[in-house]
Amino acid sequence: xxxxxxxxxxxxxxxxxxxxxxxxxxxxxIYPFAYGLFLSxxxxxxxxxxxxxxxxxxxxxYSTLGITFWIALxxxxxxxxxxxxxxxxxxxxxxxxRVVTTMLVVPITLGTVLVAEGLLNYLGPQGWFNRxxxxxxxxxxxxxxxxxxxxxxxxxxxTGFPFAFLLTLSYITGIDPVLAQAASTLGAGPxxxxxxxxFPLLAPGLAITFCLAFVQxxxxxxxxxxxGAPAGPTRVISIAAYQAAFEDYDYxxxxxxxxxxxxxxxxxxxxxxxxxxFFYRGPAGGAKG
Amino acid sequence: MASRNGDxxxxxxxxxxxxxxxxxxxxxxxxxALDGLSLKxxxxxxxxxLGPSGCGKSTALNCLAGLLPLTSGSxxxxxxxxxxxxxxxRGLGMIFQNYALFPHMNVRKNIGFxxxxxxxxxxxxxRRVDDAIGLVQLEAHAEKLPGQLSGGxxxxxxxxxxxxxxxxxxxxxxxxSNLDAKLRLEMRSEIKRIHQELGRATxxxxxxxEEALSxxxxxxxxxxxxxQQIGVPETLYDRPAxxxxxLFMGYRNVLExxxxxxxxxxxSFQCGGLTLAGARQGRFGAGPATAVIRPDEIEPGExxxxxEGRAETVEYCGRDYLVDFxxxxxxxxxxxxxxxxxxxxxxxxxxxxxxxxxxxxx
Numbered sequence: 236x237x238x239x240x241x242x243x244x245x246x247x248x249x250x251x252x253x254x255x256x257x258x259x260x261x262x263x264x265i266y267p268f269a270y271g272l273f274l275s276x277x278x279x280x281x282x283x284x285x286x287x288x289x290x291x292x293x294x295x296x297y298s299t300l301g302i303t304f305w306i307a308l309x310x311x312x313x314x315x316x317x318x319x320x321x322x323x324x325x326x327x328x329x330x331x332x333r334v335v336t337t338m339l340v341v342p343i344t345l346g347t348v349l350v351a352e353g354l355l356n357y358l359g360p361q362g363w364f365n366r367x368x369x370x371x372x373x374x375x376x377x378x379x380x381x382x383x384x385x386x387x388x389x390x391x392x393x394t395g396f397p398f399a400f401l402l403t404l405s406y407i408t409g410i411d412p413v414l415a416q417a418a419s420t421l422g423a424g425p426x427x428x429x430x431x432x433x434f435p436l437l438a439p440g441l442a443i444t445f446c447l448a449f450v451q452x453x454x455x456x457x458x459x460x461x462x463g464a465p466a467g468p469t470r471v472i473s474i475a476a477y478q479a480a481f482e483d484y485d486y487x488x489x490x491x492x493x494x495x496x497x498x499x500x501x502x503x504x505x506x507x508x509x510x511x512x513f514f515y516r517g518p519a520g521g522a523k524g
Numbered sequence: 525m526a527s528r529n530g531d532x533x534x535x536x537x538x539x540x541x542x543x544x545x546x547x548x549x550x551x552x553x554x555x556x557a558l559d560g561l562s563l564k565x566x567x568x569x570x571x572x573x574l575g576p577s578g579c580g581k582s583t584a585l586n587c588l589a590g591l592l593p594l595t596s597g598s599x600x601x602x603x604x605x606x607x608x609x610x611x612x613x614r615g616l617g618m619i620f621q622n623y624a625l626f627p628h629m630n631v632r633k634n635i636g637f638x639x640x641x642x643x644x645x646x647x648x649x650x651r652r653v654d655d656a657i658g659l660v661q662l663e664a665h666a667e668k669l670p671g672q673l674s675g676g677x678x679x680x681x682x683x684x685x686x687x688x689x690x691x692x693x694x695x696x697x698x699x700x701s702n703l704d705a706k707l708r709l710e711m712r713s714e715i716k717r718i719h720q721e722l723g724r725a726t727x728x729x730x731x732x733x734e735e736a737l738s739x740x741x742x743x744x745x746x747x748x749x750x751x752q753q754i755g756v757p758e759t760l761y762d763r764p765a766x767x768x769x770x771l772f773m774g775y776r777n778v779l780e781x782x783x784x785x786x787x788x789x790x791x792s793f794q795c796g797g798l799t800l801a802g803a804r805q806g807r808f809g810a811g812p813a814t815a816v817i818r819p820d821e822i823e824p825g826e827x828x829x830x831x832e833g834r835a836e837t838v839e840y841c842g843r844d845y846l847v848d849f850x851x852x853x854x855x856x857x858x859x860x861x862x863x864x865x866x867x868x869x870x871x872x873x874x875x876x877x878x879x880x881x882x883x884x885x886x
Binding site: 414515519 | 624628669
């Protein structure tokens with residue numbers, strides 16, 4: 236009877252299949268989020284805005300926002316900037332494309348902690364990288380690439396690039412190569428083929444790739460702690476939240492930091508996706524009706 | 525500045541007298557896809573490259589456009605060697621099989637793309653694009669995106685985009701193969717009309733012999749990367765140079781037999797119990813041979829080369845009937861009849877000796 240009523244109201248029983256998924260989202264995302272939001276407005280002392288006021292008054296909090304962006308934005312741009320030319324170069328399915336994509340999947344599966352540990356050894360003062368440069372007489376003393384900004388940035392590039400590359404590659408292979416050929420017969424050289432054909436058709440996909448890569452980079456925690464200088468130059472916002480929660484035992488403040496982190500990410504994502512509206516979104520084939 | 529641009533967007537269009545392909549070859553791995561194609565195309569001429577898929581006709585076109593480098597040979601536009609130039613430097617207009625319209629640009633932007641790449645001033649682009657849109661009759665659709673157009677309209681945009689740059693030569697790669705039968709006829713006339721109006725040299729690739737014969741001034745029949753015959757449509761149709769060309773030109777009746785008597789260009793051809801007087805094609809002596817006849821040349825009634833047989837299947841084609849019949853000697857032939865024929869009818873047919881083309885073996 237219920238099924239009949241559902242059908243009459245324009246639904247059918249298959250709609251019920253979304254229940255487990257919806258339940259999952261509500262219990263593991265919406266509820267904790269709402270709980271955190273509520274908690275952030277219930278500070279240890281002061282009015283409901285006290286945590287937020289504290290965040291933007293105290294340098295040890297508000298500086299983390301800038302530091303996070305200062306790491307995450309360059310990392311995202313580098314990843315995207317490297318991914319686009321490589322994906323363009325490898326857009327035709329060849330054995331080279333398969334080899335490269337397989338190689339790039341490896342860092343994704345390793346996870347950030349393992350990559351950070353590896354980089355600590357490889358890039359450290361006694362690591363291969365410094366020894367090689369020293370033996371080649373390119374440097375007099377070790378170059379510092381760990382426990383500072385560069386270590387974190389490098390680790391974000393290594394873990395984030397494959398992800399950006401694979402996404403970009405899938406967008407580029409969706410563009411009919413005949414379009415670029417047509418542009419070339421009309422007088423467009425490689426640079427203008429990219430500017431007028433590939434880029435505009437790729438832009439919506441690049442926006443999505445940017446957002447995903449950026450969100451991934453903003454939540455940098457393990458490499459900022461392991462490879463960076465978590466007390467200073469790489470004290471990112473997630474470290475501030477962690478310290479508030481597990482060193483100061485101020486869950487309310489930690490929630491406020493997390494909310495601010497979320498809002499900051501959301502602002503960038505909304506801005507980038509908004510830009511997407513300026514570009515064509517639709518099938519990128521040779522346009523056969 | 526203006527004069528420099530003016531020269532640039534007419535790349536030798538005015539002075540161009542001859543496009544010459546000199547022993548153009550292209551190899552893909554071990555496969556010779558195009559084997560020494562030599563061809564001269566004069567100004568305003570319409571050339572069709574005709575052949576089955578894989579015969580090398582599209583390879584030839586892509587070599588001309590610069591989308592494929594040559595393995596050997598050269599291409600000349602008068603005294604200027606162009607096969608060493610990149611496609612964007614050749615300035616030839618190309619129309620692709622799937623049209624390759626830029627999906628993110630409206631009709632006007634698509635058509636104006638080549639002019640914009642040549643840095644033609646904005647107001648001149650507008651004027652010339654308007655002219656091109658008028659020529660292909662798309663005034664009502666100028667602001668639409670390609671995805672909002674029908675197949676025929678997209679085809680018109682592709683044509684306008686290629687001709688607006690006033691290229692010395694226009695290349696077309698099976699431009700009608702994605703259209704339905706009715707639209708194909710319509711666009712065929714349209715292509716003919718535009719060619720007559722503009723008089724641009726055109727190289728047209730197709731696997732449809734009817735398209736090639738109706739459009740082209742000269743047809744190049746290709747097979748396995750080799751040009752089999754180059755000639756005006758009438759010659760190809762009436763006097764195919766070899767068996768392959770004959771088969772492609774619609775000589776559907778193929779009889780394997782022997783030539784036992786030769787007298788000048790006349791031969792006597794034997795196949796089973798059938799003896800036919802035929803026209804000798806090329807030099808060969810008595811021995812195994814193949815005779816080919818087009819269905820429309822076998823007609824009902826008494827006459828020379830009398831053939832008797834029983835009709836098996838009859839297809840009504842509007843103007844006439846296509847009849848498959850089996851001769852008393854057992855050979856199966858295709859013929860056409862204006863009069864109504866019923867399956868099972870035992871009829872007498874005939875075919876003029878000069879329309880029985882006999883080719884020697886090998």
